[in-house]
Amino acid sequence: MTRALIADDEPHLALYLRDQLLALWPELQVIHVARNGVDAAARIAELEPEIAFLDIQMPGLSGLEVAQGIEGHTRVVFVTAFDEFALQAFEHAALDYVLKPVSTDRLARTVARLRCASTTPPPEAAMAQVLQQLMATATLPGPRLRYILASQGERSHHLDVANVRFFQADDKYTVVASVDGEFLIRTPITELAAQLDPQQFRQVHRSTLVNLAWLEGTRRDEASRLWLRMRGHASELPVSRAFVHLFKAM
Amino acid sequence: MTGKTTLLRGWRSLWELRPHHDVSLAARLLVASLIAIVLALGLMAFVAIFGRVDRQGWWWASMLPNIGICLCIVHTLFGVLRLAERVLPAPLVARMSEVRDIRAGMALSSLSLAAIILGMTIGFTIVPMLVGFNVWGMFISLPAALTKFAVFILFVLGVNWAWWRSRLRQQQLLGEVTQARLRLLQGQIEPHLLFNTLANIQSLMDYDPPRAKRMLETFSSYLRASLSQLRQGDSTLEAELDMAGQYLSLLQIRMEDRLRFRIDASEEARLAVMPTLMLQPLLENAIHHGLAPKLEGGSVLVQASVTGGRLQVRVIDDGIGLHSPGASGRQLRPGAGMALANLRSRLKAQYGEQASLRLLARDAGAGAEAVLELPYMRCAAASSQAAA
Numbered sequence: 186m187t188r189a190l191i192a193d194d195e196p197h198l199a200l201y202l203r204d205q206l207l208a209l210w211p212e213l214q215v216i217h218v219a220r221n222g223v224d225a226a227a228r229i230a231e232l233e234p235e236i237a238f239l240d241i242q243m244p245g246l247s248g249l250e251v252a253q254g255i256e257g258h259t260r261v262v263f264v265t266a267f268d269e270f271a272l273q274a275f276e277h278a279a280l281d282y283v284l285k286p287v288s289t290d291r292l293a294r295t296v297a298r299l300r301c302a303s304t305t306p307p308p309e310a311a312m313a314q315v316l317q318q319l320m321a322t323a324t325l326p327g328p329r330l331r332y333i334l335a336s337q338g339e340r341s342h343h344l345d346v347a348n349v350r351f352f353q354a355d356d357k358y359t360v361v362a363s364v365d366g367e368f369l370i371r372t373p374i375t376e377l378a379a380q381l382d383p384q385q386f387r388q389v390h391r392s393t394l395v396n397l398a399w400l401e402g403t404r405r406d407e408a409s410r411l412w413l414r415m416r417g418h419a420s421e422l423p424v425s426r427a428f429v430h431l432f433k434a435m
Numbered sequence: 436m437t438g439k440t441t442l443l444r445g446w447r448s449l450w451e452l453r454p455h456h457d458v459s460l461a462a463r464l465l466v467a468s469l470i471a472i473v474l475a476l477g478l479m480a481f482v483a484i485f486g487r488v489d490r491q492g493w494w495w496a497s498m499l500p501n502i503g504i505c506l507c508i509v510h511t512l513f514g515v516l517r518l519a520e521r522v523l524p525a526p527l528v529a530r531m532s533e534v535r536d537i538r539a540g541m542a543l544s545s546l547s548l549a550a551i552i553l554g555m556t557i558g559f560t561i562v563p564m565l566v567g568f569n570v571w572g573m574f575i576s577l578p579a580a581l582t583k584f585a586v587f588i589l590f591v592l593g594v595n596w597a598w599w600r601s602r603l604r605q606q607q608l609l610g611e612v613t614q615a616r617l618r619l620l621q622g623q624i625e626p627h628l629l630f631n632t633l634a635n636i637q638s639l640m641d642y643d644p645p646r647a648k649r650m651l652e653t654f655s656s657y658l659r660a661s662l663s664q665l666r667q668g669d670s671t672l673e674a675e676l677d678m679a680g681q682y683l684s685l686l687q688i689r690m691e692d693r694l695r696f697r698i699d700a701s702e703e704a705r706l707a708v709m710p711t712l713m714l715q716p717l718l719e720n721a722i723h724h725g726l727a728p729k730l731e732g733g734s735v736l737v738q739a740s741v742t743g744g745r746l747q748v749r750v751i752d753d754g755i756g757l758h759s760p761g762a763s764g765r766q767l768r769p770g771a772g773m774a775l776a777n778l779r780s781r782l783k784a785q786y787g788e789q790a791s792l793r794l795l796a797r798d799a800g801a802g803a804e805a806v807l808e809l810p811y812m813r814c815a816a817a818s819s820q821a822a823a
Binding site: 194195197198200201204221223242244245247266267268269284285286287 | 626627629630631633634635636637638639641642643689690693727728729730732
């Protein structure tokens with residue numbers, strides 16, 4: 186049985202897509218319909234559906250951001266009304282997408298593809314590339330960020346980025362996990378990624394940016410999810426599906 | 436009447452290079468023959484007026500040979516053009532027929548000139564055989580007529596060149612105007628909005644037909660308002676607010692409780708003249724960058740007032756604000772920052788330093804506010820309308 190999740194901020198559009206999908210694929214089980222990106226991300230992590238139909242423009246997190254945070258084996262199908270840049274990228278990378286308004290013929294073709302592809306893994310490297318391209322985290326020219334100024338109550342701390350193990354998004358803030366302790370800053374992960382040396386700092390998840398100098402190794406769990414071990418840090422960091430290919434053994 | 440239009444269309448069709456003509460061959464041949472006769476008589480009249488004709492009965496004797504030669508020239512010219520349409524590759528024909536660049540024009544002119552020379556050769560070969568005397572020798576033996584003829588040909592070429600240049604310029608201007616209008620239209624009927632609305636109507640037709648109907652009606656009014664706005668350079672705030680209302684209602688049907696809006700303008704402000712399609716991009720910004728990324732949505736307030744001879748229009752939203760940490764969603768639409776820059780350059784072109792557009796953050800990062808300021812000018816037509 187294939188399980189699917191549908192995310193769209195306009196509920197009747199999600200319902201319509203569900204009905205069309207069920208007509209073409211009666212064995213498909215739609216386990217959740219999310220109304221925003223945050224709900225979609227949480228439910229995908231919790232329920233691990235085989236397929237997620239993600240609208241690109243959603244409040245909270247965009248469909249692209251949700252895709253960037255998927256750790257399990259969920260295969261993403263993007264749904265959009267029109268997004269010139271995204272459509273070009275999807276087409277180029279042979280990623281799955283559905284256009285609104287839904288055309289039955291077109292959807293039937295996507296369903297046929299999903300049905301026979303459910304055994305083969307989705308193209309991870311292509312997905313990561315497309316996501317990176319569309320999220321426009323192009324590295325900025327000019328001087329790289331070398332120090333982080335983090336405030337802690339009345340005092341502020343001057344941190345050398347070389348001493349930072351990783352950055353992690355936490356609701357409205359970004360946690361700086363440094364050798365000297367943990368600090369909060371307001372700069373979002375995507376902005377940091379653009380300002381830091383890409384040779385040293387890698388985004389491995391929608392909400393995580395790691396310093397490769399502090400990477401100790403990886404671990405694959407029984408659900409075949411990938412985790413990073415950082416030197417001097419007890420807990421492991423999850424790697425989302427889209428970034429797994431960065432850590433293939435040599 | 437129909438005969439006249441057929442001839443007119445035949446005339447136009449003669450000068451166009453394209454693979455298929457929608458005018459009958461007979462009509463085109465007739466038009467070509469008429470051209471030849473007019474040309475022959477014109478040339479003869481020219482010689483009669485400016486040349487020294489020393490023989491009696493010259494006019495009647497040489498009319499038929501002249502017409503014959505001109506028929507040969509004109510039919511060869513158009514024959515060669517028609518042959519070119521068939522023989523040359525289609526893309527080349529398309530390029531030559533559209534007066535776009537100077538090379539296409541030169542190619543077409545050279546082709547025509549070669550065809551005219553060929554036609555003259557044929558004419559001067561065939562016609563003497565038919566009339567039984569040496570037209571060419573006679574023509575050659577009249578140096579004055581020959582010179583006049585050469586001057587005439589140069590004159591025709593010059594006129595043709597000037598006409599062609601002006602047509603080129605006109606087409607360029609037309610192209611620029613069309614492009615500017617297209618850009619505006621494209622911004623107006625943004626594909627994402629268009630397809631999303633259609634998708635909504637598609638699904639609502641099954642689940643909520645009355646709402647589908649309402650959406651279709653609102654969308655039609657919005658399109659109608661946009662298109663009529665596009666046809667004019669200056670508009671009134673009244674018309675702009677009307678369109679803003681249609682746009683926001685359309686989005687409200689989609690976003691349901693996630694969008695609330697209010698339009699608040701004084702009677703005096705509504706009569707103000709302002710450039711068309713200025714308000715719309717500000718609303719789009721507020722929705723796409725302010726409210727859409729926010730989970731619970733929010734509200735948009737459009738305020739317009741006149742103070743000290745200046746019109747002030749404010750678009751206020753309580754969305755995610757300008758520097759929110761979670762605002763990565765705003766990167767989704769590349770070129771979105773273009774909208775403000777575009778508006779500013781339009782304002783500067785029309786008002787110089789007299790107008791301004793500012794984007795301000797609201798307190799505590801709760802939303803943003805766009806402030807548009809223009810010199811206040813009352814619309815004459817609107818005020819008389821309001822009086823009536």
